[in-house]
Amino acid sequence: MKDKVVKILTFIAAVIILIICGGMVYSLVTGAVPAFEKFGVDFIFKKDWQYTPDNEQYGALPFIVGTLITAFLAVIISFPFSMAVSLFVGEYFKDTKVAAFLGTATELLAGIPSIVYGLWGFYVLRPIMVGMGLSEQGFGIMTSSVVLAIMIIPYAASLSSEFIRMVPNDIKEGAYSLGATKYEVVFHVILPAAASGISSSYILSLGRALGETMAVTMLIGNTNTLPTSLTDTANTMASIIANQFGEAAGLKLSALIAIGLLLFLITALINFIAKMIIKKYAI
Amino acid sequence: MMIMKLKIVVLSVFFATCCISCSNVKTEISGAGATFPLPYYNMVFKDFSDTTGINVAYGGIGSGGGIRSLKDGIVDFAATDAFLSKAEEAEIAKSVIHVPTCLGAVVVAYNVPEISSLRLSADVLADIFLGVITKWNDGRIVETNPDIVLPDLNITVIYRSDGSGTTNVFTDYLSKISDRWRAEIGAAKSVSFPVGVAAKGNPGVAGIIGQTAGAIGYVGSEYAFARKIAFASLQNKAGKFVKPSTASISAAASANIPADSKIMITNSAAEEAYPISCFTWIVIYREQNYAKRSPEQAQATVKLLNFILSNEAQSKAANVHYAPLPENVRCNALKSLKSVTYNGKAIE
Numbered sequence: 363m364k365d366k367v368v369k370i371l372t373f374i375a376a377v378i379i380l381i382i383c384g385g386m387v388y389s390l391v392t393g394a395v396p397a398f399e400k401f402g403v404d405f406i407f408k409k410d411w412q413y414t415p416d417n418e419q420y421g422a423l424p425f426i427v428g429t430l431i432t433a434f435l436a437v438i439i440s441f442p443f444s445m446a447v448s449l450f451v452g453e454y455f456k457d458t459k460v461a462a463f464l465g466t467a468t469e470l471l472a473g474i475p476s477i478v479y480g481l482w483g484f485y486v487l488r489p490i491m492v493g494m495g496l497s498e499q500g501f502g503i504m505t506s507s508v509v510l511a512i513m514i515i516p517y518a519a520s521l522s523s524e525f526i527r528m529v530p531n532d533i534k535e536g537a538y539s540l541g542a543t544k545y546e547v548v549f550h551v552i553l554p555a556a557a558s559g560i561s562s563s564y565i566l567s568l569g570r571a572l573g574e575t576m577a578v579t580m581l582i583g584n585t586n587t588l589p590t591s592l593t594d595t596a597n598t599m600a601s602i603i604a605n606q607f608g609e610a611a612g613l614k615l616s617a618l619i620a621i622g623l624l625l626f627l628i629t630a631l632i633n634f635i636a637k638m639i640i641k642k643y644a645i
Numbered sequence: 646m647m648i649m650k651l652k653i654v655v656l657s658v659f660f661a662t663c664c665i666s667c668s669n670v671k672t673e674i675s676g677a678g679a680t681f682p683l684p685y686y687n688m689v690f691k692d693f694s695d696t697t698g699i700n701v702a703y704g705g706i707g708s709g710g711g712i713r714s715l716k717d718g719i720v721d722f723a724a725t726d727a728f729l730s731k732a733e734e735a736e737i738a739k740s741v742i743h744v745p746t747c748l749g750a751v752v753v754a755y756n757v758p759e760i761s762s763l764r765l766s767a768d769v770l771a772d773i774f775l776g777v778i779t780k781w782n783d784g785r786i787v788e789t790n791p792d793i794v795l796p797d798l799n800i801t802v803i804y805r806s807d808g809s810g811t812t813n814v815f816t817d818y819l820s821k822i823s824d825r826w827r828a829e830i831g832a833a834k835s836v837s838f839p840v841g842v843a844a845k846g847n848p849g850v851a852g853i854i855g856q857t858a859g860a861i862g863y864v865g866s867e868y869a870f871a872r873k874i875a876f877a878s879l880q881n882k883a884g885k886f887v888k889p890s891t892a893s894i895s896a897a898a899s900a901n902i903p904a905d906s907k908i909m910i911t912n913s914a915a916e917e918a919y920p921i922s923c924f925t926w927i928v929i930y931r932e933q934n935y936a937k938r939s940p941e942q943a944q945a946t947v948k949l950l951n952f953i954l955s956n957e958a959q960s961k962a963a964n965v966h967y968a969p970l971p972e973n974v975r976c977n978a979l980k981s982l983k984s985v986t987y988n989g990k991a992i993e
Binding site for chain 1: 845
C-alpha cells in the first residue's frame with residue numbers, strides 16, 4: 363500500500379518536472395521565432411543592438427562573446443585556488459580536522475547569495491581595480507571575472523576533491539612501494555587518474571559562471587558593444603536580459619528571449635560535455 | 646493510515662489558503678510602472694490608504710512593464726513618464742486616458758571631488774554625452790565655471806541600461822538642443838549611448854555616480870536629492886542657468902498645455918524654467934469593466950486619481966522635490982476623469 367502511494371507520488375512529481383521543462387523550452391522557442399524570422403541565423407553573428415523605432419537591429423554576438431570571455435576567464439582565475447584547495451582537502455590533509463574546516467569554509471562560499479558577491483565587488487573590488495589603474499571606473503569584464511572566479515571556487519574545489527579522494531588506494535600504495543615521493547604520487551598518479559573527473563568539475567563550474575546574472579550585472583558596466591580588451595565594459599547574455607526585459611516589447615522582447623534560448627543551449631551543451639567526459643573516462 | 650494522514654494534511658493546507666483569500670474582502674487596487682515618480686506615489690498612496698482604507702499596491706517595474714501589465718488586464722492602472730504614442734494606443738485597442746499626476750525633473754548629477762556647484766550650458770551637456778568632451782577641465786566647461794578649479798579628471802558618462810521614461814525625457818531634451826544628437830542617436834526610452842557605462846534603474850545610476858569620481862549621469866530628481874549627490878545648473882532656452890527646484894519645474898509648465906496634457910515640456914522657453922522638466926502620468930482604461938473587475942475596484946481607482954489631483958495631495962509634491970500640476974492642467978485632468986465609465990455608466 364505504502365509502496366504504491368510513494369510510487370504514484372514520485373511518478374507524478376517526475377512527470378510534472380518533465381512537463382515544466384518541456385513547457386519552458388517550448389515557450390523559449392516560440393518566443394524566439396520572430397527574432398530568428400527577422401534576422402535568420404545572422405542573429406547569432408550580428409553585433410548591433412539598436413532600438414531605433416523604425417530600424418530595430420538586434421544581434422547576439424556582443425553578449426555571447428561577453429558571456430564566454432567572463433566565464434572562461436573566471437575558470438582560469440579560479441583554477442590555481444580551487445586546485446590547491448582540492449588537493450589540500452582531498453589528498454595532503456585528507457580526513458584531518460584542518461581539511462574538514464577548510465572544506466566547510468569553501469562550501470560556505472557557495473551558500474553566499476550572488477547579490478552579496480555583487481555588493482562586495484561594487485564597493486570593495488571596484489575601487490581596488492581603479493586603484494591598480496586597470497580601468498577608469500572599475501567596471502568591466504576583468505572585475506566581473508574575478509568575482510565569478512570566487513563564486514565558482516567552491517563548486518570546482520569540492521567536486522575535484524571528491525574525484526581526488528576516489529583514486530583507489532591500491533595504485534597510490536603501489537607507487538609509494540616503488541619509492542615514489544608524495545609529490546610524484548600526486549602529480550604522476552593521482553592527478554592523471556582523476557583528470558577526467560577534475561576537468562568535468564571545471565566544465566560544470568564553467569556552466570555556472572555562464573548563467574550568473576546578478577553579480578555580473580552589477581559589475582560588468584552593461585554596454586552593448588563588442589568588447590575589445592579585458593578591461594572593457596560589456597554585457598553578458600544573462601545581464602542583457604536582466605537589464606532590458608522590463609521595457610522590452612515586440613521584436614526586442616523576442617530578441618531577448620532568443621538570447622535566453624541560446625544561453626540555455628550553451629549551458630545544456632556544456633553540462634552534456636561534462637557528463638560525457640565523466641562517463642567515458644570514469645575511474 | 647498513511648493516506649488518512651496525507652488527506653488531512655492536504656485538506657488543512659487547502660482550507661488555510663482558502664481562509665487567507667476569503668478574509669481579504671477589503672478593496673485593494675494595484676498599479677505598476679514608472680520608478681521616476683515612485684517617491685511621490687509612495688507618499689500619496691499611503692495618505693490615500695490612511696484616509697480611505699483602500700490599499701494601493703504599486704510595483705515600480707518601469708513604464709513599459711506597467712503599460713504591458715495594463716494591456717494584459719492585470720493591474721488597475723499603469724504609470725508612465727512617456728505618454729503613449731498613437732501607435733501604442735492602437736495596440737492596446739481599448740480607449741485609455743492619461744491622467745497627469747505631477748511634474749518632475751531629470752537632473753544631471755555628477756561626482757567631482759570637492760565641486761558642489763557646476764554650471765553646464767546646453768551644447769556642453771550634449772557634447773559630454775556624445776563623448777566629444779572627455780575631461781572635467783575641458784576649456785568649454787571651465788568657461789561657464791570661472792570661479793571653480795576643475796580637476797584633470799576623465800569624465801565617465803553613466804546611463805540607464807534598462808529602457809526608461811527618464812531616458813526618454815533626457816534624450817528628448819538632448820535631441821532638442823543638439824542637431825548631432827537628434828541625427829545620430831535620437832530620443833527614445835532606450836538609445837545607443839556612444840560612450841559610458843550603464844546601470845539598471847534610477848537607484849543604480851545614482852549609486853554608481855555616488856561611488857565613482859568623475860562620473861556624470863541623469864536621474865530622476867528625488868534620487869539625487871535623497872542621496873545628496875551634487876547636480877548641475879543647466880542653461881535653459883532663455884540662456885539662464887537654472888537649478889532644478891519646485892519653482893523652476895513649475896515654470897517649465899507655464900506655457901500652453903493641451904487638454905490631454907500629452908506634451909513634452911523639455912527645453913521650455915520660459916525664463917525661469919528648468920529645461921529637463923516633464924509630466925508624469927497614470928494611464929487607465931476609459932471603460933473600467935475589464936478582466937472581471939468589480940464596480941468597487943473601478944470606483945476605488947477613480948477615487949485614487951481624484952485624490953492625487955486634489956489640492957491636498959498636490960501640495961505635498963514639493964516635499965519630495967516634485968512640483969504640483971498647474972491649475973489649468975489639474976482642472977482638465979479632473980474633467981477627463983469624469984469620462985471614465987463602468988458598463989457605460991459614469992462612475993460616482
